[in-house]
Amino acid sequence: MTADATLNHDRALTRRLVTVVVALAVVAIAVFFGVRSTADTATTYNVTFPPGSTLRIDADVFAGISMRTVEQTVWLEFAVGDTLVVTNEDLFTHVLWAIRVRPGETVSYTFTQPGTFTGECTFDLEVFLEVRET
């Protein structure tokens, strides 16, 4: 192989490598912005059990969670990617759906799957969660 041929071979290899790197960079950027846009649409809902167990089941307390009640049953609606953060400022353990929170504790749960899930609440309520695809 002559010196010119070697140089051309090197240039071709370099071009090929640069192409691969640029392609990978484009994919990485697309993935990054894709993930970020999904995260941007996810919502974090904060629910607090205040001192004295005075939590009331109404829209104000649930900080924007879409919900409906039928007698002793509460339906809460979330989307995949949403996070529910439950804080207990009371002196006793409380439960919302399947999240049990000790006094002074904060527990968060991110919904990773769609579906309907059953649970309970401290106040003798049956709690259903509906988690939909984004």
Next chain:
Amino acid sequence: MRRRHVAVGVMLILGMLFAGCTSEPPLNGVTRTTPLHVGDVALRDVTAPNDRAGGQVDAGQFTFVAAEGRFLAVYFGFLNCPDICPTTLMDLKVALDRVDTAVAQQVDVVFVTVDPQRDTPDALAAYLPYFFPRFHALREDDEAVLQRTLDAFLASADVQRDTDGNIVDVAHTAVLYLVNDQGDVVIEWPFGTRPQMIADDLVQLTQAVRAVAP
């Protein structure tokens, strides 16, 4: 020389790209900053020796601490449960079937009956092998001891009887717990968590243990 520089550059860029892509996905269950510690409570183990999985049993008492580098999958339920309990046990079975054998073998199944009056040792021995080849069946007649255990898991159970004393309903927490070798609950899977989600979490958590093993 130029080729070497290009190769090093490519390696660096690929390294940076993949470094950003290898973060662990979020777990599918409830996790806590300060985990529940359940290693200080124990219940009576009524498992027949041939059925017994790994774990700490001392003088018939089972302590909620997994063997070193292993996990306990703990569930509170009762055999007459028509839906939640068998569904959860089946979900766990499917999850364990889906993961590699090495992962499944790091998990010991523990079933705690909240209905000891009807769930005799013989009944437990007949029922649980439908789901798991090895397990721990825990049955405690002493209500106070059982309640202490439930409290440690932040769980609840309520056996309701009619005026004649017959059991008419059993309400209980429908959560599957995973306990490590320190006696800490590392994750809680609410009822309805899909088997694949449980399997994914098991893979992630067992890998983390293997990664720090000497």
